[in-house]
Amino acid sequence: MLYVLRLLVTAISLAVACPTFAQLGLPTNTTPSEESAAEAESAVKDPLERSTPRGAFTGYISAIADEDYIKAAEYLDLSNLPPNQRATTGAALAQALRIMLDAGGSVEPTAVMSDEITGKGEDGLAPTMEQIGTISHAGKTLPLLLEQTQAEPFVIWRISSQTLNLLPKKIEDIELTINHLLPSVLVERNWNGVPIGHWIAMVLLALSAYLISRLATSSLLFLARKIISRKYPSYPAGLVKAFSAPTRLYGAVLLFVAAAEKLEISIVVRQYFSELVVIMASLALLLLIWQLVDVVAGVAEKKMVSRARFGALSAVLFFRRSVKFILVAIAIIATLDMAGFDVTTGLAALGIGGLAVALGAQKTVENLVGSLTLIFDQPVRVGDFCKVGDTVGTVEQIGMRSTRIRTLDRTLVVIPNGDFSAQKIENYAHRDKFLLRAVLGFRYETTPDQLQYLLREIRNIFRENPRVDPDPARVRFIGYGSSSLNVELFAYILANDYNEFLELQERINLNIADAVNASGTGFAFPSQTLYMAKDTGLSEDKSRAAEEQVKQWREQGEL
Numbered sequence: 160m161l162y163v164l165r166l167l168v169t170a171i172s173l174a175v176a177c178p179t180f181a182q183l184g185l186p187t188n189t190t191p192s193e194e195s196a197a198e199a200e201s202a203v204k205d206p207l208e209r210s211t212p213r214g215a216f217t218g219y220i221s222a223i224a225d226e227d228y229i230k231a232a233e234y235l236d237l238s239n240l241p242p243n244q245r246a247t248t249g250a251a252l253a254q255a256l257r258i259m260l261d262a263g264g265s266v267e268p269t270a271v272m273s274d275e276i277t278g279k280g281e282d283g284l285a286p287t288m289e290q291i292g293t294i295s296h297a298g299k300t301l302p303l304l305l306e307q308t309q310a311e312p313f314v315i316w317r318i319s320s321q322t323l324n325l326l327p328k329k330i331e332d333i334e335l336t337i338n339h340l341l342p343s344v345l346v347e348r349n350w351n352g353v354p355i356g357h358w359i360a361m362v363l364l365a366l367s368a369y370l371i372s373r374l375a376t377s378s379l380l381f382l383a384r385k386i387i388s389r390k391y392p393s394y395p396a397g398l399v400k401a402f403s404a405p406t407r408l409y410g411a412v413l414l415f416v417a418a419a420e421k422l423e424i425s426i427v428v429r430q431y432f433s434e435l436v437v438i439m440a441s442l443a444l445l446l447l448i449w450q451l452v453d454v455v456a457g458v459a460e461k462k463m464v465s466r467a468r469f470g471a472l473s474a475v476l477f478f479r480r481s482v483k484f485i486l487v488a489i490a491i492i493a494t495l496d497m498a499g500f501d502v503t504t505g506l507a508a509l510g511i512g513g514l515a516v517a518l519g520a521q522k523t524v525e526n527l528v529g530s531l532t533l534i535f536d537q538p539v540r541v542g543d544f545c546k547v548g549d550t551v552g553t554v555e556q557i558g559m560r561s562t563r564i565r566t567l568d569r570t571l572v573v574i575p576n577g578d579f580s581a582q583k584i585e586n587y588a589h590r591d592k593f594l595l596r597a598v599l600g601f602r603y604e605t606t607p608d609q610l611q612y613l614l615r616e617i618r619n620i621f622r623e624n625p626r627v628d629p630d631p632a633r634v635r636f637i638g639y640g641s642s643s644l645n646v647e648l649f650a651y652i653l654a655n656d657y658n659e660f661l662e663l664q665e666r667i668n669l670n671i672a673d674a675v676n677a678s679g680t681g682f683a684f685p686s687q688t689l690y691m692a693k694d695t696g697l698s699e700d701k702s703r704a705a706e707e708q709v710k711q712w713r714e715q716g717e718l
Contacts, residue, residue, distance in 0.1 A: 205313040214274070215318070237252070263295035268437045336421070338356075352427060368410075372407050372414055376407045383399055401453070412436055412440045445486050456476075476557070526575050533580055551566060553565045600646075605644055609680045613646065613680070616678070628650065631651075652664065
């Protein structure tokens with residue numbers, strides 16, 4: 160658990176820090192001499208890879224697996240021995256330490272050991288000391304310590320002389336429990352420096368641990384479900400089920416590790432399987448969080464639906480997906496780190512390329528910001544009937560990248576959230592009233608008394624209907640049209656939804672039709688009146704008088 164959390168903190172800090180310093184090129188406080196020293200230190204590397212606690216112990220395990228105890232002695236701190244005894248005594252100590260680790264050693268998984276030059280520095284020991292496990296013997300528990308020492312020209316980690324000094328003098332009589340249980344043929348034949356039976360036993364242990372854990376957790380969770388359902392009848396149905404698979408997996412891991420130590424299986428085999436152990440334990444934790452997210456989100460969704468808070472429902476869906484995305488990212492980072500990849504360097508490289516990625520993913524970021532705007536500002540919610548740009552329909556889903564709208568034609572329109580939030584949004588679902596507005600045209604033959612009668616009757620229709628909001632509810636003669644006398648209707652209808660509004664509007668329209676019929680007039684149709692008359696032609700007298708007048712103006716020189 161701590162290992163996964165450490166990876167998460169590392170990832171977040173690097174993602175924030177690396178892009179800033181890498182892209183802006185901010186100056187650092189290192190001097191040229193410090194940079195030269197750092198370059199020189201990085202150029203000279205320990206050929207045995209003892210610069211970190213993980214490298215030192217992994218190298219020791221690799222050496223004893225090859226049964227090269229002279230090389231294994233290079234990973235021990237023999238500084239308290241005379242130089243002329245280190246070669247022979249060192250090899251004997253390396254072999255003795257292996258026997259003690261096989262018989263009673265409990266060591267951190269390789270993936271959890273510090274891979275930093277400075278070590279973890281979190282165990283309360285001196286900065287140059289690191290505890291990576293314990294050794295149990297004769298009722299006593301000895302610390303397995305690594306110590307950082309100077310071995311020109313390197314600063315290296317080795318198994319501390321304090322641990323070596325505590326080893327018992329006589330270890331020839333120690334026999335491993337697993338060797339008593341195995342046939343001699345599986346003990347005598349080795350693979351990778353370890354009896355074949357130890358490898359077979361680990362595989363069988365893994366299967367047995369899972370089966371036992373499955374049986375035990377199924378029984379316990381069945382009882383837990385019965386007890387909880389009696390005491391808390393309304394508890395979330397999937398809560399106990401959410402613990403089922405993770406508990407089964409984590410229980411199998413604990414049984415597997417405990418049984419391997421109890422049977423005294425070789426430390427080489429145990430360390431080889433340690434990475435798998437960490438992966439399974441981390442997977443159990445991530446799986447538990449994953450399923451709890453579903454349970455919590457499911458409870459929240461039901462509450463939001465029952466309270467008709469559909470905007471909050473969109474937020475629940477969004478954050479559930481976000482948490483799952485983070486969990487997948489953590490799993491990938493953890494797996495890469497345990498597989499031996501330099502995750503820190505990889506995240507730093509991502510930070511350096513952050514600007515380029517940001518530019519390339521500009522639309523993606525825009526859509527993400529748009530989705531946050533839709534969730535928190537809530538111009539629309541899931542289930543709302545709205546108009547976005549030229550699209551009219553019901554919002555079905557608000558996702559991280561896009562929003563889906565089901566149109567009246569039952570087609571599905573997907574709009575990127577960046578575009579969605581930038582468009583004019585008209586939400587019909589949150590109308591408190593429905594507008595009834597119309598202009599009625601009556602025939603020009605309608606008398607003033609008939610028009611007065613109609614205005615009074617239509618006003619009474621509005622006044623007597625409790626679903627018509629009286630403020631305002633007006634009926635006015637507004638003017639003369641090209642072919643009609645125009646009367647405007649303007650009122651708000653108090654309806655729960657659009658269908659109910661149409662029903663109320665229909666009833667009002669039928670009542671108005673009855674009033675028009677009772678008045679003796681009728682609705683006007685677009686029409687024109689054509690007046691026919693006989694043409695009398697041009698006046699000859701007036702034409703002759705005009706011609707004489709013009710002739711006179713010419714004679715007088717006025718034209």
